[in-house]
Amino acid sequence: MPLVGRSTELEQWARLRAAATAGAGSVWFITGMAGVGKTSLLRAIRDDATSEGWTVLAATGNPAGGPDQAWGILTRIFVRLATRIPAGSEPFDGPGTSISDLVLGKVVPTSGIPVALTWTIETLAAAGPTLLVIDDAHWGDAASLQAIASAISSLTDQRVVVVIAARAGELPPEFEPLIGRPGTSFSELTALSRPDIAEWLRATDFAKFSEEEVGRVAAVTGGLPLLIAPLVHDPAVMETLLNPDGTPRTPTAPGQLLAIGRQYLAGFPQFLPVLAAVAVLDSFATSANVATVLEIAPHAAAELIAEATRLDLLDGADGVSVAAHPLLAEVVLENADLTAPIYLKAALALGDQASVEQVGAWLIATPAQQDPRVLPLLLSAIERSITFGFERTARELVERARLEPPTSDEDTHRLKILDGKSLVLAGDVEGAVRAWRAAMAGADASQVLDIQMDIGDAYYASGQTELAREAFLDTLAMLEDDSIRLSLGHRRLAIARLAAVAWLVGEGKPLEESEIEAILAQDESLDGLGERALLSHAALELTILGRDAPRAAHLARRAAHNLAIVSEDGIDGPVLSMLTGALNGAECDDEALALMTEALRRARISGSVMAYGTMSYCRAYVHMNRGRLRRARQDAEAALRTHRDYGWGAYLAAAKLVLARVALAQGDLDAAKAAVADLDVYSDAMRSEALPQMMALHAVGLVAQGEGDHERAFEYLRAATEITNEYCPGPTYGLPPLALVRSAVVLGHRELASDVAAQAIERARTFGAPRTLGRTLVMASAAYPQDEAIVLLREGIRLLELHEGRLELGEGRVRLAHHLAELGGDAQVAEAIALARGGIIEAERIGSIPVAQRARTLLADLGERHPTERVNDPVASLTASEVRVCELAAKGMTNRQIAAELYVTVKAVEWHLWRAYPKLGIKSRRDLPLLLSSLVAD
Structure with missing residues (x-):
């Protein structure tokens, strides 16, 4: 067929081709009514690009699939490359591995697909100009189209041309925001003159x-x-x-083209089955597969395909047939009587070739069957849809599965469980709980226990911690019933999950020591999720109660070994939160940061709101404890943005507390006030959860202190201290008493301040965590007479110098300097001056303006010239992402290696470096190692 009347479009392609060759990529949208020649134009463009040595990727939407056939377009684009190039090799290295895995049927985090897609296309474009063509995009699946839309918006500076064709008025909504942007063009094909x-x-x-x-x-x-x-x-x-x-x-009138197609195909009745088979099978439409689904001899199928191709009813390449025009596929797919048996046969016979989701899509199009093979296939498809996060498809498959007669008690139970999980995915937690409770009837003890934990996890993930606690209490009741026989792993995991939520609402129960000793006695290689969960709980229990920090550290480190917990329990479960809390409390900073950073990386890939918000706030606490204020603020603000934008709220009070603490330490009272502005500390919701209420009271009390309102601060901090003493008396989480000491001293409640301070120091010494003790000694010193305070401060400073507690270290030096200056001796004043200057350096290094200012005031009172105001640290102006990228670049990693490590595109790395260099006052990455110590320090 000659290509006439398309000179304008071919000239446009020539311009885009030349620009891409020079490094300027583009996106070209082409629309037109059915039959106007879009496919012929795209074929000419592909042929020309191939002749010029370009890499050509192409896929066509399938009317048998549509928006719910997950990853159909992406699979067609990359299937030939993925079967030829192993994962781990370019372009399927780094994030690109996800594309190869997806195409080959593995489960991958769906929200990371746009980054993986961008990476893969960028890699191909780096090797040579690349053309990506999507025809009949109006029939493309929504998941693929969304990923492609996200990816191509960042490819305009690559050697890539993306051409997307759709019927007039049917351009998928995923692409509409891109129209009119720089680097995009739009053409409407009209009928030939x-x-x-x-x-x-x-x-x-x-x-x-x-x-x-x-x-x-x-x-x-x-x-x-x-x-x-x-x-x-x-x-x-x-x-x-x-x-x-x-x-x-x-x-050209509506509906007439289909009517013409029907009349035209009526003249070829003998080819309708083969046309239907090709339309249904899509990318699996080989001659052998057509023969299978039509139940005819292979040679007969080959002859029919050859004759249909000669008559321009079929087309094809690489042994796969397609309808010569989508209109023909539309016509045959209208005939359910013709296609339903083909869908069923394809699902049953081609499962070893097609993905689980493809098999599910075929089965959705079939009526109820009496074939016992159908329900297991549907159940597998439901599981995959849930894993990928496709709630609509999962619900459709569940409804389709209900039409099938039961094949076994196991499959019937499995369907009920998946019904609940699909409802959770759709946001209907109560509906899921009803489905799961119905599944308990007839289930054995182990299955009931699993259901109870699913219910608890669902409530926990949705922020309904009180209901989660009740669910886990029901689980515990089962565990205490000697007549119920459960595996050791089941028992340990259930106890640990109950404990995680119980501590959150202030109803934690100690574990039997024999449980832990039994785990420690076995080889570490035998540890599974249940063991790690119990170790995490035991370590957290020790830190909350303030008992034996070295043992807590030992248990937490064993639980965190090789970061296995992230893979075993995922990043959304309560065990990970338990373990990060234990590591933080036991001062295992390196292990805690490694675990949290890996969880955050996975959260970015998977799109997990729960994990991203929770791990951001947890990491903020570690940075705060170390005195890395800027990083702590960045992470705390990230957690609160997750709350604002996506509704995360599991540890909202804790995140607000850490942000308030950081902001006050930086002298930013307005930010601290904003952080706690909407905390209703005596609401019913707060009263029902002890630890969140304690943290909320602590936060508003600190802000009241910052405002100079010590009477109000005293009220809030005393209430927080009472909760602390009852539920978490350990010094790691028991910070309200230290804050209470300050207001009590200001208000003249010396006896109360002395009692609270003495108890805090005793608890810190008993616990045995050096940084925690150092912090406690510094903050509690305010309640003691000067001579005793000096002794406490010297001990605290020594501990903080050795165990990185920079904020309290600076605070301790300035407090000690004040006391020594008041003594007035020459030696004491000289030491006070040295301490004040050291305090200024430490405080300014971490950005603690109030501490630095108090030290300057002291020096001025002593008649000393103090150091000139420090110029703002350039590192302070970097965003969290810029810091991460610069750190890795300073270690000698290439942009591509950094992108793979952070699961971002190479372009994103380049962007962060481009923005960071001017802020740091440097011109290239060669200068970064000189700044590495500063970056690592903060």
Whole structure:
């Protein structure tokens, strides 16, 4: 078929091709009505790009699939590359591994697909100009189209041209925001004019057609190449384009083109089954598979395909057939009686070739069967849809599965469980709980226990911690029933999960020591999720109660070994939160940061709101304890943004507390006030959860102190201290008493301050965590007479110097300097001056303006010239992402290695470095190692 009437579009392609070769990529949207020649134009573009040595990737939407057939377009784009190039090799290295895994049927985190797709295309473009063509995008699956839309918006500075074609008025909504952006263009194909048609006919055999006949062809075809092509071969086709009275049908009118297609295919009844098989099978439409689903001999299928291809009913490449035009596929797919048996046969016979989700899509299109093989296939498809986060598809598959007769008690139970999980995915937690409770009938003890934990996890993930606690209490009741026989792993995991939520609401119960000793006695290689969960709980229990920090550290480190917990329990479960809390409390900073950073990386890939918010706030606490204020603030603000934008709220009070603490330490009272502005510390919701209420009271009390309102601060901090003493007396989490000491001293409650301070110090010494003790000694010193305070401060400073507690270290030096200056001796004043100057350096290094200012004031009172105001540390102006990228670049990693480590695109790394260099006052990455110590320090 000659390509006529498309000179404008071919010139546009030539311009885009030249620009991409020079490094300027583009996106080109082409629309037009069915039959107008979009596919022919795209074929010409692909052929030209291939002849120029470009890498060409292509996929076509399938009317048998549609928006719910997960990853159909992406699979078609990359299937040939993925089967030829192993994962781990370019372009399927780094994040690109997810594309290879996805295409080959593995489960991957779906929200990371856009980054993986961008990485893969960037890699191909780095090797040479690349063309990506998507035809019939209106039939593309929503998951693929969203990923492609996200990826291509960042490819305009790559050697890439993306061409997307769809029917007029049916461009997928995923692409609409891209129209009009720089680097994008839009073309609307129109029907061929009469001169175009004459040129076409002249190029074939114009002698057959008079001028009058050319006009007639133009009238009856509407200028649509789809209809002109068969007329060239067989003028008798003209009759199918006419009404009974001989007038043209006006094929461009709504619905007429399909009607014409039906009439046209009515002349080829013997080919309808093979056309239907090809339409249903799509990318699996090999001759052998067509024979299988039609239950005919292979040679018969091959002959039918060959003859249909000769008649321009089919087309194909690489042994896979396709309808010569999507209209033909649409027509045969209308016939459910014809296609339903094919869908079923494809699902049952081609499961070893097709993905689980493809099999599920085939089965959705079938009526209920009596075949016992169908339900297990549907159950597998439901599980995959849930894993990928496709709630609509999961619900459709569940409803389809309910139509099947039970095949076994196991499958019936499994369907009920998956029904609940799909409802959780859809946001209907109560519906899920109803489904799961119904599944308990007839279930054995182990299954009931699993259901109870699913219920608890669902409530926990949705922020309903009180209901989660009740669910886990029901689990515990089962564990205490000696008549119920459960595996040791089941028992340990259930106890640990109950404990995680119970501590959150202030109802924690200590574990039996024998449980832990039994785990410690076994080889560490035998530890599984249940063991790690119990070790995490035991370590957290020790830190909360303030008992034996070295043992807590030992248990927590064993639980965190090789970061296995992240894979075993995922990043959304309560065990991870328990373990990070234990590591933090036991001062295992390196292990805690490694675990949290890996969890955050996975949260970015998977899109987990729960994990991202929780791990951001947890990491903020570690940075705060170390005195790395800027990083602590960045993480705390990230957690609160997750709350604001996505509704995360599991540890909202804790995140607000850490942000308030950081902001006050930096002298930013307005930010601290904003952090606690909406905390209703005596609401019913707060009263029901002891630890969140304690943290909320602590936060508003600190802000009141910052405002100078010590009476109000005393009220809040005393209430927080009472909760602390009852539920978490350990010094790691028992910070309200130390804050209470300050307001009590200011208000003249010396006896109370002394009692609270003495108890805090005793608890810190008993616990045995050096940084915690150092912090306690510094903060509690305010309640003691000067001579005792000096002794406490010297001990605290020594501990904080050795165990990185920079905020309290600076505070301790300035407090000690004040006391020594008041003593007035020459030696004491000299030491006070040295301490004040050291305090200024430490405070300014971490950004603690109030501490630095108090030290400057002291020096001025002593008549000393103090250091000139420090110029703002350039590192302070970097965003969290810029810091991460610069750290890795300073270690000598390439941009590509950094991108793979952080699971971002190479372009994102380049962008962060480009923004960071001016802030740091450098011109290239060669200067970064000189700043590495500063970056690592903060």
